[in-house]
Amino acid sequence: MGLTMATKKDLSKEVARRYQKARRREKKDILGEFCQVTGYNRHYAAFILRNWGRKVYWRSSTGERTVIIVGERQVKKQRQQRPRIYDDAVRGYVVCFWEVMDFPCGKRLKCCLEPMVAKARQFKEMAIPRPIEAKLQRISPPTIDRMLRTERKKYALKCRSKTKPGTLLKKQIAIRSGVEWDEDAVGYEELDLVGHDGGNTGGDYCFTLDVTDIKSGWTELQAVRNKAQCWVFDALQDIRGRLPFDMKGIDSDNGSEFINAHLFSYCQEEALVFTRSRSYQKNDNCHVEQKNFTAVRNFVGYSRYEGEEELALLNELYSHLRLYLNFFHPQMKLISKERIGTKVKKKYDAPQTPFQRLLALEEISAERKTRLQATYSQLNPFALKRTIDKLQERLHKMVYEKNKGRTVYAINHIKPVLA
Numbered sequence: 001m002g003l004t005m006a007t008k009k010d011l012s013k014e015v016a017r018r019y020q021k022a023r024r025r026e027k028k029d030i031l032g033e034f035c036q037v038t039g040y041n042r043h044y045a046a047f048i049l050r051n052w053g054r055k056v057y058w059r060s061s062t063g064e065r066t067v068i069i070v071g072e073r074q075v076k077k078q079r080q081q082r083p084r085i086y087d088d089a090v091r092g093y094v095v096c097f098w099e100v101m102d103f104p105c106g107k108r109l110k111c112c113l114e115p116m117v118a119k120a121r122q123f124k125e126m127a128i129p130r131p132i133e134a135k136l137q138r139i140s141p142p143t144i145d146r147m148l149r150t151e152r153k154k155y156a157l158k159c160r161s162k163t164k165p166g167t168l169l170k171k172q173i174a175i176r177s178g179v180e181w182d183e184d185a186v187g188y189e190e191l192d193l194v195g196h197d198g199g200n201t202g203g204d205y206c207f208t209l210d211v212t213d214i215k216s217g218w219t220e221l222q223a224v225r226n227k228a229q230c231w232v233f234d235a236l237q238d239i240r241g242r243l244p245f246d247m248k249g250i251d252s253d254n255g256s257e258f259i260n261a262h263l264f265s266y267c268q269e270e271a272l273v274f275t276r277s278r279s280y281q282k283n284d285n286c287h288v289e290q291k292n293f294t295a296v297r298n299f300v301g302y303s304r305y306e307g308e309e310e311l312a313l314l315n316e317l318y319s320h321l322r323l324y325l326n327f328f329h330p331q332m333k334l335i336s337k338e339r340i341g342t343k344v345k346k347k348y349d350a351p352q353t354p355f356q357r358l359l360a361l362e363e364i365s366a367e368r369k370t371r372l373q374a375t376y377s378q379l380n381p382f383a384l385k386r387t388i389d390k391l392q393e394r395l396h397k398m399v400y401e402k403n404k405g406r407t408v409y410a411i412n413h414i415k416p417v418l419a
Contacts, residue, residue, distance in 0.1 A: 008038055016052035090135050091147050093128065098148055100385045101328065102298070106141035106148070108330045111351045113137070115328075116381065125382040186215040186361055187248035188273070190288035191236070193227055193257060194296045196314075198304025198399075206305040206314060208296050209235045211250075212288040216361070217331045218243070218354040219291050220322055223305075223314035232257045233266070242322075244358060244368055249273030253285060295325055299392065303399040310398060317391040324384045326354045327376050 003011070011034075019030050035045045086094075097116050098109055113136045120126050128136075194208040195201075204226045211220045220239040224231035240247050249272055252258035259276065267274035277284030299321060305314060330351035338345045355376060358364050 003038060011037065012048055012052060016049045019049040020052070086135060086139060086143060086147065090132055090139070093132060093136060094139070094144060094147055095151060096126075098151070100382060103152075104330070106144035107332065108351045109144055110139070110141045111330050112328070113139075119381055123380040123382065125380070184215065185248065186213060186245050186358070186363060188214050189247060189250050190214060190285050191250055191252040191258060192285060192288045192292060193232070193255065194292050195227070196300070196303065196305040198302065200304060204306060206311050208300075208314070209239070210288050210291055210296060211236070211239050212291045213245075213354070214287050216354045216357040217287070217333070218326055218358065219295050221295060221318040223311050223318065225308075225311055227255070227257045229257050229260045229262055233262055236263075244372055245364060247272060249275070251275045251277065251285065253277050254279055295321070299388065300395060303395075305395075310395070313391065313395060313398070317388065317395070320384055320387050320391070323379055324381065324388060327379055328381045329353060
C-alpha cells in the first residue's frame with residue numbers, strides 16, 4: 001500500500017532537514033532511501049529535498065513565469081540590530097579631523113587621530129569628551145571609510161601636462177639608474193613643474209616647482225612667474241636652503257627648464273647627482289607626479305594664475321602648506337609588488353609623516369632632529385588649516401574677479417572653508 005500525500009509531506013519535511021545539512025557523500029545515501037520509500041525518481045526527489053521551504057521560479061512552455069512554493073516556506077528570523085558603538089557624536093569628530101587633515105583615506109586618518117586629539121587639547125581647539133576619545137582610539141580604518149562614504153563623493157579632480165622636451169645637453173645627463181641613485185638614503189629629490197595656465201597657454205603664467213624627497217616623502221613647493229630657467233634655478237636654490245637634510249641628487253623630466261647648461265654646471269660644481277627620466281615615461285618620476293596632485297592641484301586647483309600679486313599669494317600659501325603636509329600628513333610607501341596571475345599584489349608600510357620618517361633615520365643628525373621636534377611642538381594643525389583655507393579663498397576670489405565678464409578656461413576646484 002502506497003503512502004498518502006500527507007505522509008509523504010511529513011516524510012519530505014524531516015528528510016529535507018537532514019539532506020540540506022548533510023555532506024555530499026551522505027546526500028547520496030539519504031536520496032536513495034527517500035526514493036525507495038516514496039517511489040519518486042531521483043531527479044524529482046533531489047529537487048524536492050533541495051528546495052524544501054524555498055520559493056522556486058518556473059517558466060512554462062508558453063513563457064509565463066510562475067512561482068512554486070516547495071513545502072512549508074521557512075520564515076527568516078529578523079536580524080537583531082546591534083547597538084551602535086560609533087554614534088553621530090563620534091562621526092562628527094571623525095568628519096572634523098578628516099576635513100582638517102585634508103580628506104585622507106581611513107588608514108591614514110586612523111594614525112592621525114591620536115596626535116590630532118593631543119594637538120586639539122594642547123591648543124584648546126576643541127573639548128573632546130573622554131568616552132569619545134576612547135572610541136576614536138579604538139575605531140578601525142574600515143569603519144572610518146564606511147562612516148565617511150557619503151562625504152567622499154563631493155570632490156573629483158583631473159590634471160593636464162604641458163611639458164615640452166628640451167634637447168640641449170640631453171645626452172650628457174644620464175637616465176636614472178640604480179647604480180647612480182641610492183634610494184635608501186635621504187637627499188635624492190625628484191623635480192617637476194606644474195603649470196597654472198587655466199586652459200589658456202598664451203602669455204606668461206605662474207608655475208609651481210615641486211621637489212619631493214624619495215626616501216622620506218618630504219615635499220617643498222615654490223611658485224615662479226614663468227618656466228624660464230633662471231626663475232626655476234633660483235627657486236631650486238631657495239628650496240635647497242629650506243630642506244632639513246643635505247641634497248645629494250636631483251632627477252627631473254626632459255623639459256628645457258631643467259635640461260640646461262646653467263643647472264648642469266651647478267650640479268657639477270656642488271657634486272650633486274643630476275639625472276633625468278625617460279621620455280614619455282611618467283612612472284620614472286612617480287613620487288613627484290603624485291605630489292603634483294595631492295600637494296598642488298588639490299590646494300590651488302586648475303585656474304590661471306599670473307602677475308606678481310597672485311605669485312606672492314601662491315608662495316604665501318605654500319609657506320604654510322609645507323608645514324601642514326610634512327609634519328601632519330601621513331604617507332604609505334610601497335614595500336613590495338608581486339604578480340599573481342593577472343593581479344598585482346602590493347604591500348605598503350604603516351602610514352607615517354615625512355617628519356616621523358626623518359626622525360627614524362640614523363643619517364639625520366641629532367641637532368637637526370631636535371630642531372624638527374621643536375618646530376613640531378609649536379605647530380597647531382587646526383590654525384594651519386584655517387590659514388590655508390583663508391588663502392585658498394583669497395585665490396578663489398582673485399580668480400573670480402579677474403575672470404568676471406570673460407571666458408573661464410578652467411573651473412577652480414578649491415575645498416570649502418571649514419566652519
